[in-house]
Amino acid sequence: MATITHIPDPDDPRIDDFRDLTNADRRPDRPGGRGLVIAEGVVVVRRLLDSRYPVRSLLGVSRRLAELADDLATIDVPAYQTDADTMAAAVGFHLNRGVLAVADRAPVPDAATLARCAQVLAVLEGVGDHENLGALFRNAAALGVDGVLLGPRCSDPLYRRSVRVSMGHVLRVPFAPLPGDWPGCLDLLRACGLRVVALTPMPEARPIAAAGLAGRRVALLLGAEGPGLSAAALAAADVRVRIPMAGGVDSLNVATAAAVAFHAVAPAVP
Amino acid sequence: MATITHIPDPDDPRIDDFRDLTNADRRPDRPGGRGLVIAEGVVVVRRLLDSRYPVRSLLGVSRRLAELADDLATIDVPAYQTDADTMAAAVGFHLNRGVLAVADRAPVPDAATLARCAQVLAVLEGVGDHENLGALFRNAAALGVDGVLLGPRCSDPLYRRSVRVSMGHVLRVPFAPLPGDWPGCLDLLRACGLRVVALTPMPEARPIAAAGLAGRRVALLLGAEGPGLSAAALAAADVRVRIPMAGGVDSLNVATAAAVAFHAVAPAVP
The missing domain is CATH 3.40.1280.10 (SPOUT methyltransferase, trefoil knot domain)
Incomplete structure (x- = not known):
């Protein structure tokens, strides 16, 4: 079961995966680019949780995390709950979908x-x-x-x-x-x-x-x-x-x- | 043949049809909404010039108006030439397509x-x-x-x-x-x-x-x-x-x- 942790500070290092997304994913393939897989919004986050990609964590406002409660019940990843303004400060833009998940890449099939x-x-x-x-x-x-x-x-x-x-x-x-x-x-x-x-x-x-x-x-x-x-x-x-x-x-x-x-x-x- | 007139001032009333487009066309159907037809970019402007909609004028940077020279040769509407910054100041946003045309609506078919x-x-x-x-x-x-x-x-x-x-x-x-x-x-x-x-x-x-x-x-x-x-x-x-x-x-x-x-x-x- 996912652990939900309240994060009041946009500079908290636990949400570094979600930081400054517009710049971070501009060239994910380049050295320094993190190349993480980012899902935005309840529907897409749910598909990421159902996928073969290893989920690292979630970041969302409480209402969106609540919508995902059934999905979070069956997995063991950190879920960081915050408010829309703190989320915008970390991510670098206002995200009206209210929830993000991040995963590592996985080997591609042959x-x-x-x-x-x-x-x-x-x-x-x-x-x-x-x-x-x-x-x-x-x-x-x-x-x-x-x-x-x-x-x-x-x-x-x-x-x-x-x-x-x-x-x-x-x-x-x-x-x-x-x-x-x-x-x-x-x-x-x-x-x-x-x-x-x-x-x-x-x-x-x-x-x-x-x-x-x-x-x-x-x-x-x-x-x-x-x-x-x-x-x-x-x-x-x-x-x-x-x-x-x-x-x-x-x-x-x-x-x-x-x-x-x-x-x-x-x-x-x- | 279209007359090309240089417009250095974004407040020139001759380009009022193009002013503050984001707000002007938010509710074109409402009282006060102008309900004009706006075409953006060379390809779409060309289709507007070829259409049954009565074209009122064009506004563009010289390079884009030059691309439309053949089209403009056969019509008689004012074309206002300006630079990208003046255009952005009038329109309300930077328009990387570089040319706009405006037309009146036309009666819809039955x-x-x-x-x-x-x-x-x-x-x-x-x-x-x-x-x-x-x-x-x-x-x-x-x-x-x-x-x-x-x-x-x-x-x-x-x-x-x-x-x-x-x-x-x-x-x-x-x-x-x-x-x-x-x-x-x-x-x-x-x-x-x-x-x-x-x-x-x-x-x-x-x-x-x-x-x-x-x-x-x-x-x-x-x-x-x-x-x-x-x-x-x-x-x-x-x-x-x-x-x-x-x-x-x-x-x-x-x-x-x-x-x-x-x-x-x-x-x-x-």
Whole structure:
């Protein structure tokens, strides 16, 4: 059972993990960056508590900690209770979600293991925007995607803003970097029996609904909004598909396009 | 051809339309609210210039006005050129998109006229979040939806934040309030030959891909994330469909769910 400790002083070292978050997580990957996993708000904190990430502590106002009472009853981590102003002073901004949890990172799964078991994987190239990345994980979770593989120039899915926008689903959907040269490493997926399908707005690509992919085992390659997939990634795919678009509209947001594609390749539901 | 006038003084009355935007557009629908249409950034300003909304003027830094030179060559509106600081002082915040345009509202089309001609319409109930509403219009434009009808408790699509998030597509996709009692007014759509289809997460609804809707003329009812459609709206639909979701995930964002549904009901592309 979690111990709840009142913290009246924003400088208390026991809440150092939550200090000055905007600066602390600007470059979590750099030396000195702490690279901790931060969850904000009751819903996302609950998903962190249910996840495989080792939770270090919670910090929240009493009302939010009370909402989490059932979750806290079954775990043994410190929970620090404070008021909104003290919390804002420590964190560096006013947090209207009222509760935070912090966890250590955990080892990432192996890309080959993910690929062997998956029905549908998303494979990302150059998805650098944290909010798009978070939204994509939320959509992957909702639409039953089994995992996300990170190609070159992707952001860190565990960055605080991605965790928040994903509604905590980055903590549930397995992800792993795809090792080896890009895009040659896609051969690994093919060797695991996945069809490598590139999503592109190119007019010569096949409409995704007519490509016979529903229910097939696929690795869906997705590129950043704007540039899209690189020519090398497009060339390395087994098939190129598109979402038919109305004239005068260049593209969908990458997370939205991903949702349409995830739905299109999902097994038919009776 | 637009006249470009240098404005060095942030208090110049010629740029009053752009003044203190955050407050001015907080409640544009209220007495005193100006209810003007504001476009931000080169892409959205261009869509406003191409739209049916009567443009009143532009305000921008010289670099952004230069990017719009071809567009400005064909219209006759005042364009006010200034520097970023003067612009920030007038507008009330720093605008990194560097250019704004303002237009008057225009009469909305008639819902019945829209319904008679449309292949696919979106019909919204309680979509109050401006960003979701804007994103939904962007997705509607991309996926070839012919118009949006606004049921009860929807926000104003022409609110500045909706215009921005829609990438200006609220200025292109026709929309209209649906007149009469809700949801009885849906009979109007049925009378125009549209099948009224409610999107809901209810497990007893049919998976949308299996509902035989591709290529049919449909009015797609969409409710707000969270509460979803009201029981009355669900009961008034001809058919209830769902996007099959993975366990443990409650819902997609309403604009994302709409995109999946728009794609599922679109006519098949050869």
